[in-house]
Amino acid sequence: MNRIPKAASTAHTCKKYKNEAEKMNALIYGAKIGGIDCQKCNNRGVIYLMQGDEVVFKKCECWKVRQSLLRIKRSGLEKLLRKYTFERYEDEEPFQKFIKQKALDFLKDKSECFFIGGQVxxxxxxxxxAIVGELLKQGKEARYMQWRDDITRIKLNANTPEYSALVEPFKTVEVLYIDDLFKTEQGKSPTTADINIAFEIINHRYINSDLITVISCEKTMQELMEIDEGVASRIRELSDKYTICVNKDRNKNYRLKGVW
Ligand SMILES: Nc1ncnc2c1ncn2[C@@H]1O[C@H](COP(=O)(O)OP(=O)(O)O)[C@@H](O)[C@H]1O
Ligand SMILES: [Mg+2]
Ligand SMILES: [Zn+2]
Structure with missing residues (x-):
């Protein structure tokens, strides 16, 4: 139960409402999220009540689901999470079984880093x-970093006051998912700026062992080492037994299934 400062009293000027709590319950509306439309709290997530002459609020029963949906929205993964789930991940092929088992073990182990590189x-x-979806369900805060887009935005803001506001969340968020690390336009080599920013983010997460990092990359660990040993070796050490490299073999490209 949380106390809130008593609002400037307008309650008794309005006869319809017996007290301020009742008035707030009736008049203050929150936002609908993820299709939840709660009549009990008018989508605020909290219900006001009087305690003596003080207005207090308690969490509504929809609070937990609402928070979880908000986390999903903030993560930037809302759409993908519906499609890319463990349930929808087929594991007929041995390499798919291997990947799925590693992902499940990673979650069970509460490990720091999951890296999967290789075949498009x-x-x-x-x-x-799917991994990040499970971590969100556990109540963790997550951020989705689409490497190519986000790094372009960050670099455009280099040497401006916005730079740290852009990079900081990727350094500090509880769960960071970097999709397509070091992907560049037309397969160009990553620039020094790309490498420096990757280092800044990865090194911060390397030092802070309570942070979780999930990485996908079209390069194998060996190719990553050739780009930058500082970044690659930190990822390698962090991901440890959850480092997966899928060898480049078009038969493993799900998008081409049945093509040959
Ligand atoms: N094992 C799988 N089971 C179900 N769908 C899959 C599987 N592997 C890939 N896909 C689907 O194939 C498409 C490409 O997969 P994606 O994860 O984007 O590949 P990558 O990131 O390795 O390039 C997606 O639509 C994805 O859902
Ligand atoms: Mg991908
Ligand atoms: Zn409610």
Whole structure:
């Protein structure tokens, strides 16, 4: 139960409402989220009541679901989470069984980092999203970093006051999902700026062992080492037994299933 400062009293000027709590319950509306339309709290997540002559509020029974949906919205993964789930991940092929088992073990182990690199279309983004979906369900705050888009935005703001506001959330959020690390336009090599920003983010997460990082990358760990050993070796150490490299083999591209 939380006390809130007594509002400037307008309650008794309005005869319809017996007290301020009743008035607030009737007049203050929150926002509908994820299709939840709660009549009990008018979508505020809290219900006001009087305690003596003080207005207090308690959490509504919809509070938990509402918070979880808000976390999903803030993560930037709202749409993908519906599609890329463990349930929808097929594991007929041995390499798919291996990937799925690693992902499940990673969650069970509460490990710090999951890295999957290699073949395009083999389900890297699918499995990473499924992992992050589970972590969100556990109540963790997550952020989705689409490497190519986000890094472009960050670089455009280099040497401006906005720079740290853009990078900081990726450094500090409880769960960071980097999709397609070091992906560039037309397969160009990552620039020094790309590498420096990756280092800033990864190194911060490397030092803070309570943070979780989930990474998908079209490069294998070996290729990543060639780009930058500082970044790659930190990821390698963090992800430890949850480092997966899918060898480049078009038969593993789900998008081409049945094509050959
Ligand atoms: N094992 C799988 N089961 C179900 N769908 C899959 C599987 N692997 C890949 N897909 C689907 O194929 C498409 C490409 O997968 P994606 O995860 O984006 O590949 P990658 O990130 O490795 O390039 C997505 O629509 C994804 O849902
Ligand atoms: Mg992908
Ligand atoms: Zn409610």
């Amino acid at each position: 279309g083999c389900g890297k983004s699918h499995i990473c999203t």
